[in-house]
Amino acid sequence: PVRVDTSLLLCCVAGSGSKASSTETNGLEELPEDIIHHIHSLLPIQDAAHAACVSRRFRRSWRSYSSLILSERTLGLDRKTEEWKTHLIDKVDKILTNHYHNGVKVKTLKLDIGPCRDIKASYLDRWLRIIKPGIQEFSLLLPLVVNKIYSFPCSVLSNEAAASSIQSLSLFGCAFHPTSILGRLRRLKSLSLRYVHVTEDGLGHLLSKSSALEWLEIEACSGIICLKIPCTLQQLKFLSVQKCEMVKVVEIDAPRLCSFRYCGTPVIYVRNSSQLKNVDISPVNLSGILSYARFSLPSIAQNVESLTLLAGRIENANTPMLPSKLPHLKNLKISLVKPWSSPNYDVFSLVSFLDASPALESFVLRVEQDAMMHDPVVGDDTEYRRQNLECRNNSLRKVMITGFCSAKSLVELTVHILERTHSLERFTLDITYGYDRRTCNIAKFPIARMIGQCWSLSKRALEEAHRAVETADRYIKGRVPSSVQFEVLGPCPRCHIGK
Numbered sequence: 001p002v003r004v005d006t007s008l009l010l011c012c013v014a015g016s017g018s019k020a021s022s023t024e025t026n027g028l029e030e031l032p033e034d035i036i037h038h039i040h041s042l043l044p045i046q047d048a049a050h051a052a053c054v055s056r057r058f059r060r061s062w063r064s065y066s067s068l069i070l071s072e073r074t075l076g077l078d079r080k081t082e083e084w085k086t087h088l089i090d091k092v093d094k095i096l097t098n099h100y101h102n103g104v105k106v107k108t109l110k111l112d113i114g115p116c117r118d119i120k121a122s123y124l125d126r127w128l129r130i131i132k133p134g135i136q137e138f139s140l141l142l143p144l145v146v147n148k149i150y151s152f153p154c155s156v157l158s159n160e161a162a163a164s165s166i167q168s169l170s171l172f173g174c175a176f177h178p179t180s181i182l183g184r185l186r187r188l189k190s191l192s193l194r195y196v197h198v199t200e201d202g203l204g205h206l207l208s209k210s211s212a213l214e215w216l217e218i219e220a221c222s223g224i225i226c227l228k229i230p231c232t233l234q235q236l237k238f239l240s241v242q243k244c245e246m247v248k249v250v251e252i253d254a255p256r257l258c259s260f261r262y263c264g265t266p267v268i269y270v271r272n273s274s275q276l277k278n279v280d281i282s283p284v285n286l287s288g289i290l291s292y293a294r295f296s297l298p299s300i301a302q303n304v305e306s307l308t309l310l311a312g313r314i315e316n317a318n319t320p321m322l323p324s325k326l327p328h329l330k331n332l333k334i335s336l337v338k339p340w341s342s343p344n345y346d347v348f349s350l351v352s353f354l355d356a357s358p359a360l361e362s363f364v365l366r367v368e369q370d371a372m373m374h375d376p377v378v379g380d381d382t383e384y385r386r387q388n389l390e391c392r393n394n395s396l397r398k399v400m401i402t403g404f405c406s407a408k409s410l411v412e413l414t415v416h417i418l419e420r421t422h423s424l425e426r427f428t429l430d431i432t433y434g435y436d437r438r439t440c441n442i443a444k445f446p447i448a449r450m451i452g453q454c455w456s457l458s459k460r461a462l463e464e465a466h467r468a469v470e471t472a473d474r475y476i477k478g479r480v481p482s483s484v485q486f487e488v489l490g491p492c493p494r495c496h497i498g499k
Contacts, residue, residue: 071112282310367403
């Protein structure tokens with residue numbers, strides 16, 4: 001693969017700018033035309049346009065530049081000017097019009113017009129003419145707040161040659177109503193529909209034409225009540241269904257599905273689930289998910305190895321699951337968020353998940369701020385164990401609890417794991433709320449990662465954090481086996497001191 005130093009190339013090209021009308025530098029002049037095109041195609045669109053402005057050879061190449069990623073950022077627009085939205089539309093229009101009239105075969109077209117709420121449908125219709133045979137990747141991002149929702153014209157994908165060449169399709173903020181005239185998307189591997197109005201019939205037509213699909217993402221799409229993933233999707237490996245409030249039932253018959261993420265009403269039917277290894281489920285109303293997972297997951301994902309659950313209320317189920325119900329589960333993550341009503345959790349009931357997972361190797365429990373009532377532990381330190389569970393786990397090696405507090409049931413859960421897990425190697429109690437500052441796992445907060453800032457704590461939360469540290473020292477630390485690396489991450493002296 002060719003690696004291009006963009007800054008160096010632009011300096012070389014800029015140095016020849018004064019000679020562009022007569023002759024290029026010897027280096028550029030000697031390169032074959034196909035090499036010039038290849039080098040130009042590797043440049044980001046803004047740099048490619050700059051190169052075309054100062055070099056005659058790159059100017060010729062620009063006329064056939066095949067990777068168009070058009071947004072306010074890539075076009076170098078400044079929001080400080082009053083006319084920047086008009087400039088965005090004008091620049092996109094000129095680029096796509098020129099490419100269309102020059103007969104350029106565009107391979108990648110990404111249009112981010114999200115800031116332009118008053119964009120006219122006639123512009124979009126004109127721009128989409130450039131979708132021709134040879135296009136491999138297409139993405140359209142439109143504003144959510146508009147007077148009239150733009151309806152994506154399926155006619156641009158009715159051409160068999162154009163439809164069969166596309167490999168990635170992403171739509172955001174429009175209506176999409178595929179019919180039987182849709183061409184066969186025989187090479188389509190990735191499909192993303194976000195904030196798109198599409199009916200069940202329309203989606204059915206689309207999926208029936210996409211037999212090579214490997215990645216399917218559906219988010220906040222209205223018009224679907226029963227989502228059916230047919231068995232014709234033999235190559236589908238990843239499925240994500242998020243925020244589709246009208247969806248009541250999900251039926252999956254994709255034999256090679258490996259990963260499934262779902263946020264909605266948890267009524268799920270899965271056939272041919274032998275390859276389903278990764279499951280991430282969170283309900284819309286944040287209630288009932290743990291009971292659902294206890295009793296339904298084994299039937300729809302009997303081979304699951306990684307399970308992530310987001311819950312807002314724990315049902316205190318006293319009947320533990322049999323250890324054989326999730327026999328392959330290796331990684332378990334459970335997040336407890338603040339419920340609408342007053343929290344009254346018996347976190348110890350999560351033991352049923354541990355007892356049901358004999359192969360479990362890693363357990364992460366995230367307790368978000370104000371997700372639990374902090375009922376301070378009192379009494380003798382020998383009292384905090386429950387005697388009625390005899391199951392032991394001989395595979396669990398790593399445990400992390402973030403948002404650890406002085407709640408009695410949380411202390412009981414911690415003690416239970418320490419005393420009944422002989423394979424344990426590392427146990428971490430993070431008093432803060434899910435920052436994981438030792439592992440830098442803070443994808444939701446990239447700014448905090450860049451500046452190394454800890455999760456902020458209120459004065460009340462800081463007081464509870466200090467109580468949690470004292471609780472861990474008194475009731476837990478003495479029970480830790482010598483073979484276990486035990487760590488309590490208290491308030492950060494740099495970020496939380498003096499609050």
